[in-house]
Amino acid sequence: MNMLKVPLQIFRYKPGQTPGYDTFTVEIPATAHVIDAIDAVWTSHDHSLAFRRACHHSSCGSCAIRINGLEKLPCVTRVTDVWDGRSQVRLDPLRNFPIVSDLVVDRADFFRRMSAADMAMICEAEAFLPFTVDTFAVADLEPKLVELPENFSRFTRFEKCIECGICMSACPTMAADEKFLGPAGLAAIHQARKKTLDPVKVEHLLGLADGEHGVWRCHSAFECTEACPQAVDPAGKIMALRRELIARRFLKMLGK
Amino acid sequence: MPDWRKSVCRGFINIWSLQDNRWLAGTPRSDDDWATKEGHNIVPHVLIIGAGSTGSATAHDLAQRGLRVTVIERGEVAFGTTGRNHCLLHSGGRYCVTDPESATECIEENMILRKIMPDLLELNDGLFVAITEADLVFKDRFLQGCAACHVPAREISVEHALAVEPFLNPKILAAIQVPDGVFEPFRFCLAFLATAQENGATIRTYSEVTDLLCAGKNVTGVRIRDQHTGKQEALKVDLVVNAAGPWAGEIAAKAGVGVPEIPTAGVMVALDCRLNNLVLNRLNKPSDGDIIVPQRATSVIGTTSWAVENPDLITIPPEHVDRMITQGQQLIPAVKKVPMRAKMAVARPLIARSGIAARELSRTFECFDHERDGTNGFVTITGGKTTTARAMAEKVSDMVCRKLDISAECRTRDTPLCSYRLFFQQRGSRNQSFVGAPGDRSSGRECFR
Numbered sequence A: 001m002n003m004l005k006v007p008l009q010i011f012r013y014k015p016g017q018t019p020g021y022d023t024f025t026v027e028i029p030a031t032a033h034v035i036d037a038i039d040a041v042w043t044s045h046d047h048s049l050a051f052r053r054a055c056h057h058s059s060c061g062s063c064a065i066r067i068n069g070l071e072k073l074p075c076v077t078r079v080t081d082v083w084d085g086r087s088q089v090r091l092d093p094l095r096n097f098p099i100v101s102d103l104v105v106d107r108a109d110f111f112r113r114m115s116a117a118d119m120a121m122i123c124e125a126e127a128f129l130p131f132t133v134d135t136f137a138v139a140d141l142e143p144k145l146v147e148l149p150e151n152f153s154r155f156t157r158f159e160k161c162i163e164c165g166i167c168m169s170a171c172p173t174m175a176a177d178e179k180f181l182g183p184a185g186l187a188a189i190h191q192a193r194k195k196t197l198d199p200v201k202v203e204h205l206l207g208l209a210d211g212e213h214g215v216w217r218c219h220s221a222f223e224c225t226e227a228c229p230q231a232v233d234p235a236g237k238i239m240a241l242r243r244e245l246i247a248r249r250f251l252k253m254l255g256k
Numbered sequence B: 001m002p003d004w005r006k007s008v009c010r011g012f013i014n015i016w017s018l019q020d021n022r023w024l025a026g027t028p029r030s031d032d033d034w035a036t037k038e039g040h041n042i043v044p045h046v047l048i049i050g051a052g053s054t055g056s057a058t059a060h061d062l063a064q065r066g067l068r069v070t071v072i073e074r075g076e077v078a079f080g081t082t083g084r085n086h087c088l089l090h091s092g093g094r095y096c097v098t099d100p101e102s103a104t105e106c107i108e109e110n111m112i113l114r115k116i117m118p119d120l121l122e123l124n125d126g127l128f129v130a131i132t133e134a135d136l137v138f139k140d141r142f143l144q145g146c147a148a149c150h151v152p153a154r155e156i157s158v159e160h161a162l163a164v165e166p167f168l169n170p171k172i173l174a175a176i177q178v179p180d181g182v183f184e185p186f187r188f189c190l191a192f193l194a195t196a197q198e199n200g201a202t203i204r205t206y207s208e209v210t211d212l213l214c215a216g217k218n219v220t221g222v223r224i225r226d227q228h229t230g231k232q233e234a235l236k237v238d239l240v241v242n243a244a245g246p247w248a249g250e251i252a253a254k255a256g257v258g259v260p261e262i263p264t265a266g267v268m269v270a271l272d273c274r275l276n277n278l279v280l281n282r283l284n285k286p287s288d289g290d291i292i293v294p295q296r297a298t299s300v301i302g303t304t305s306w307a308v309e310n311p312d313l314i315t316i317p318p319e320h321v322d323r324m325i326t327q328g329q330q331l332i333p334a335v336k337k338v339p340m341r342a343k344m345a346v347a348r349p350l351i352a353r354s355g356i357a358a359r360e361l362s363r364t365f366e367c368f369d370h371e372r373d374g375t376n377g378f379v380t381i382t383g384g385k386t387t388t389a390r391a392m393a394e395k396v397s398d399m400v401c402r403k404l405d406i407s408a409e410c411r412t413r414d415t416p417l418c419s420y421r422l423f424f425q426q427r428g429s430r431n432q433s434f435v436g437a438p439g440d441r442s443s444g445r446e447c448f449r
Helices: A034-044 A108-117 A166-170 A172-176 A182-195 A199-210 A223-227 A234-253 B003-024 B053-064 B100-116 B133-148 B158-164 B185-198 B245-254 B318-331 B333-337 B389-404 B422-427
Strands: A003-012 A020-029 A065-067 A070-072 A089-092 A099-101 A122-124 A156-158 B045-049 B068-072 B126-130 B154-156 B174-178 B181-183 B202-204 B207-215 B218-226 B232-236 B239-242 B261-271 B279-282 B291-295 B298-302 B340-351 B365-369 B378-383
Touching (some): A020 A034, A034 A089, A108 A182, A108 A199, A108 B422, A166 A182, A223 A234, B045 B053, B053 B068, B100 B389, B126 B133, B133 B174, B181 B291, B185 B202, B185 B422, B207 B232, B239 B389, B245 B340, B245 B378, B261 B318, B318 B340, B365 B389
Parallel strands (some): B045 B068, B126 B279
Antiparallel strands (some): A065 A089, A122 A156, B126 B174, B218 B232, B279 B291, B365 B378
């Protein structure tokens, strides 16, 4: 097995102590992902390193950090894609979240936003395959229509959004308004709004989006869409909400 | 009813509901809340080691029965085996011929999980497909096995199977539909733990058990190190439940007792796109690379099976990854065209039986009361699948209650779980508040009682 010796510079912070960076050199297979490198630090160098991980295939959203300054999921980022072979690979926790310890951030307020939007995690599926996060990015595979199994009214699927918080970290507005609902929160409102016909719920969701910390706060930097590992396109969803809100205002002015 | 009786009854109800409110507070509690003025515990305190699926479900079960529960986990929730599992909500079909005991447990729990966490399951069923003549010969045994284990199974035509799954190998000879499903392990655990927290449980992540406190041969608590602060601490409890999965043997050794368990690793490969709607299985005995579980925008091929010494040090053998890709192509030929998104390996906690190879070991679970080894105050729950986590929790909680002389019934079969989103909210800083949407499942309390 082809092995690499990769130097990592990892952000360290423990409550009550001064934050700083620690450097470790880990030996990992050339095909390893960044999460494997972090795991190697934890198992063979420093067991007090705090980090999150669970699914290892970009489904749980727990491991999100910044790698060389850019928000990424270390479970699907290969070491060779972020390492130039010489300099250190820098690992930082997400921005715009309170830091609990090392690479672990406090996600309470983030999940409070997601609860406010109350987007169901399970959605109806498109009736074609293959399904990719960037639709049909996969080479020479024609999309094919799919028939539902007997006795089935629909296919179900987990939402694209894995609630990793990467968009919240990439968003420049988050730093200016800490109560901003954020790209994930607003995208979730958009999804929840699409799924419901209940006028009370629609009114509430659009009210949240139209509020002081809603869509009008967004500077349209589109950093969220750029960073999202799941192609949720939060910025696009924010723009769609804005269009709907403007349309409703016009209709109101016309007395409808 | 005479008036005086009415008022007595009402009095009792009032006292009852007052107490109830105390338990319902849903806020972290201090030692004082659980103790009398003299400092005695009024409620037995049970400590669970491990916040994987077993530990999480056990925390929910015991907290709902009214016990004081503390969970200790060295990493984040689902940091170990549960996090990296195959995400398959088993129908039992996979084990109905070779391991009927496990198959029966799976279908029973499958149906219960559909009731208690409907928002966290992709329910598109699964297909067992025959590719070779040998597979076709297996079909009758499979259908008999399903019938014996009460796994609903029905044969569908090859044409229909290919219409449902356009990327399925067009050469298949037969297809059988079973109620497989897909979950998401992290949120699976969070939902159980959020509900446990609502019922007063304390979940301490990033706390590693460094030692067990012993009085003679009996276990009386644990010594833990908080990875955030570096502080060591001794926790005295009434009973310790060892739910550390493949690390259970390591924990039990600290008490000088053994657990007959073999950590058995398996490799999984996730693809860059989703090629199937249903879970696809090879219609034969379980073997390497014979199952493709779709989830979100990916398909995950699994798995292999080899015994490991240390579950923390698993190197993924490159040939296992290659085998996943080649075997996966037998089910879906397009697998070879799709880039690999991720690969992972983790150890399952299988219960050792003498003279049986890892692949053939039963996937069932077992609960060990270490009183049999002369050690009181310590039980181990291990083996099993994430699908059967709730049943494992019920079994170990029954044992815990028997040992502590408590007569509380298990109610987890019919209790819908809280939203997983509550888990972090209950714990984090509360400097901002957002109003929940009307009908918001996560803001309602009524869901968990």
